[in-house]
Amino acid sequence: MSDMALRAAAPGGPLDGLHVDLDVFDGPFDLLVTLILRDEVDIWEIHVSRIVAEYILRLAESEEFDLEATSHFIVLVAALLELKSRRLLDAGSPFVDELAELDEEAAGEELLETLLRFARFKGAAGRLGVLFAEHAGRLYRTVPVPQRFTRAASAGPALPPVALARALGVLLAEPPAPDVSHITDIAVTLVAELRRLRDLLAADESFTFSAVAPRDRLEKAVTFFALLELHNSGEVSLCQSRPFAEITVTRTGPLGPRDGRSDDALAAVG
Amino acid sequence: MIDTVRRLEAVIFISPRPVPTDELIAACDEPAEAVEAGLAALAAEYAGERHGIELAQVAGGYVLRVARDCEAAVERFAGARRPDDLSPALLETLAVVAYLQPTTRAEVAQVRGVSSEWALTSLVERGLAEERGRADTPGAPILYATSARFLQLFGLRALTDLDDLDAFTLSAAETDELRARLLSNAERRRP
Numbered sequence: 001m002s003d004m005a006l007r008a009a010a011p012g013g014p015l016d017g018l019h020v021d022l023d024v025f026d027g028p029f030d031l032l033v034t035l036i037l038r039d040e041v042d043i044w045e046i047h048v049s050r051i052v053a054e055y056i057l058r059l060a061e062s063e064e065f066d067l068e069a070t071s072h073f074i075v076l077v078a079a080l081l082e083l084k085s086r087r088l089l090d091a092g093s094p095f096v097d098e099l100a101e102l103d104e105e106a107a108g109e110e111l112l113e114t115l116l117r118f119a120r121f122k123g124a125a126g127r128l129g130v131l132f133a134e135h136a137g138r139l140y141r142t143v144p145v146p147q148r149f150t151r152a153a154s155a156g157p158a159l160p161p162v163a164l165a166r167a168l169g170v171l172l173a174e175p176p177a178p179d180v181s182h183i184t185d186i187a188v189t190l191v192a193e194l195r196r197l198r199d200l201l202a203a204d205e206s207f208t209f210s211a212v213a214p215r216d217r218l219e220k221a222v223t224f225f226a227l228l229e230l231h232n233s234g235e236v237s238l239c240q241s242r243p244f245a246e247i248t249v250t251r252t253g254p255l256g257p258r259d260g261r262s263d264d265a266l267a268a269v270g
Numbered sequence: 271m272i273d274t275v276r277r278l279e280a281v282i283f284i285s286p287r288p289v290p291t292d293e294l295i296a297a298c299d300e301p302a303e304a305v306e307a308g309l310a311a312l313a314a315e316y317a318g319e320r321h322g323i324e325l326a327q328v329a330g331g332y333v334l335r336v337a338r339d340c341e342a343a344v345e346r347f348a349g350a351r352r353p354d355d356l357s358p359a360l361l362e363t364l365a366v367v368a369y370l371q372p373t374t375r376a377e378v379a380q381v382r383g384v385s386s387e388w389a390l391t392s393l394v395e396r397g398l399a400e401e402r403g404r405a406d407t408p409g410a411p412i413l414y415a416t417s418a419r420f421l422q423l424f425g426l427r428a429l430t431d432l433d434d435l436d437a438f439t440l441s442a443a444e445t446d447e448l449r450a451r452l453l454s455n456a457e458r459r460r461p
Contacts, residue, residue, distance in 0.1 A: 023375055023387070025409035032409065040408045044385065045376055108456065112449055114383065116440060119448075121381055123438025124369060125361040128424060132361075135425030137352035138326075139336035139344050144286050 018058060018073075020051050033076065036083070043084045048077060188219050193226040194256075201236065201251045209247035230256075274300050274308040275315070278332075282312075288331030288422070329421035330428055353396070353423060363389035364398060368420070369435050372402045372413035390414060398423070 018029040024045040025032050032051075035041040055073055059065070188196075200212055209227065213220045227249060230236045235255055239248045277298045282289055289297075295305045309325075309332060316324045322340040326333055336344050344350060356364070363386050366378045378386040393399035394414075402415040416429070426432065440448065 024411040026404060026411075027409060035408050042376055042379075045379070045387075104456070108449075108452055112445075112452060115448060115452075116445060118381060118383065119440050119444075120435050120438040121365045121369065122362060124433065124435060125358065125365040127433055127438070128365055128368070129356070129358075129361050131424040131426070132356060136423045137341065138425070139341055139350055140333055140422065141283075141335075142286055145284055149284060 018055060020054050022047060022050055033080075036080070043080065043087060046080070046084070048080050048084065051080075052077060188214065188222050190222055190226055190229070193222050194229060197223070197226055197230060197249075198235070198255045201230075201249075201255055205251040207249055209249060212249075274298055274304050275311050278305065278308045278312055282325070282332050282334055285333070287418070288327075288329045288333040290331040294332065327427050328425060329418045359389050360392060364393055364416070364420070367393070367399050367414050368416050368429070368432060371415040371429075372405075373415075374405055374407075374411040374413060376411060378414075 019027070020029050020032055025035070025041055029051070032041065032046070036043050036046065059070070197212065200207060209224070213223045227236065227238060227247075230249075231238050233256060234253045235251065237250050237252045239250065240246070278294055281294060281297045291302070291305065291309075294309070295302055298305055298308075300308070313325045315321075316334075319337075319339075322337055322343075323334045324337050326335050362382055363378055366381045366386075367373055367390075370377060370381070375386060375390055378390060390399065394401070397417055397419040399414050399420070400417045402413045404410040405413050420426075421428065
């Protein structure tokens with residue numbers, strides 16, 4: 001199966017969302033392809049023509065023609081057909097490879113086990129054949145119950161009003177408040193952090209990120225976001241020698257207001 | 271007692287399907303023991319050769335059916351004909367479904383060693399097998415099971431009436447013979 005075909009069927013790919021409803025599989029097309037590749041769904045059992053029919057129906061219902069998605073679909077279906085034909089011809093089949101790995105004696109024993117299992121069902125089929133011959137011709141009454149004897153659909157046994165009230169009470173009761181004790185408030189806001197960083201830059205023209213970042217992971221993110229804002233406004237330059245290395249912050253221009261008045265828009269975010 | 275028997279007869283007569291015992295108890299509004307005794311009396315009444323119908327227990331309930339020796343007359347009257355015979359492939363597939371139910375098409379094919387799509391479709395069309403939801407496995411394949419019609423056509427009261435599958439296990443001698451045949455075939459094909 002080509003990489004192109006796999007990309008087409010991948011989540012987010014052009015065929016994402018195509019739903020197939022087959023006898024052996026009901027679900028998204030990309031999952032079907034994944035399962036076939038993992039040998040969890042036997043491609044012998046898949047009717048590629050049904051998949052094509054479903055896709056054509058979807059195309060007919062769609063208002064626009066997506067050339068890229070359709071091209072990917074054709075590539076994918078061709079790959080499925082190739083895989084299926086290969087397995088039918090036993091060339092390159094994983095089953096053939098598996099058999100090749102078995103030694104002759106083990107393969108013989110496995111075949112014998114399969115035949116012995118089948119023989120039990122074949123014996124049961126023979127018995128069913130005898131039962132069918134004996135009983136299938138029996139004649140039973142097949143006429144429906146006359147209309148005047150059929151009863152109207154019953155609403156079931158009547159329940160006292162108290163039972164209804166009790167059942168509704170459960171539905172109307174206020175559910176217990178979820179436990180949010182594990183969620184903590186962010187101690188710093190973006191505006192406050194901008195103000196703090198500007199104060200620090202006023203005192204010292206250069207410092208490292210780790211020197212000024214708080215310990216809390218979320219607060220660290222706020223500090224980083226504030227630094228990006230300062231960089232955008234041209235107040236600082238940020239320097240990092242390699243990914244994940246220390247970030248050095250250096251003042252490059254005049255600092256913005258430190259009372260936070262011009263950061264109203266950010267206040268909403270912070 | 272006679273009243274119970276008559277009421278049981280009336281309910282079973284009017285029903286187009288086998289009536290389970292609990293439905294007979296509810297319809298007659300009698301205790302279970304009385305209904306069971308009534309059913310036994312009814313069966314005895316129809317067991318003789320005085321009636322053209324007989325009481326049968328199939329597909330999980332009681333039903334009246336035409337007595338064997340009267341079938342020809344009914345067939346001439348109503349044009350009734352017995353269902354078409356089942357081929358060995360259909361019987362094999364039905365056996366796998368009956369013993370492994372609910373089962374998937376892939377499982378049936380695995381046991382039989384050949385694709386069983388046509389056979390399963392044919393069994394569903396004949397009303398002997400039916401879809402029974404989907405498996406909770408990757409791809410959610412359709413599950414198949416036998417139907418009430420299967421029980422009726424094969425004269426079974428319930429699935430528990432099926433012979434134990436182990437009863438069809440090949441004997442040691444048959445297994446040895448099969449092994450010898452496989453070895454002989456392998457020898458012949460050896461280059």
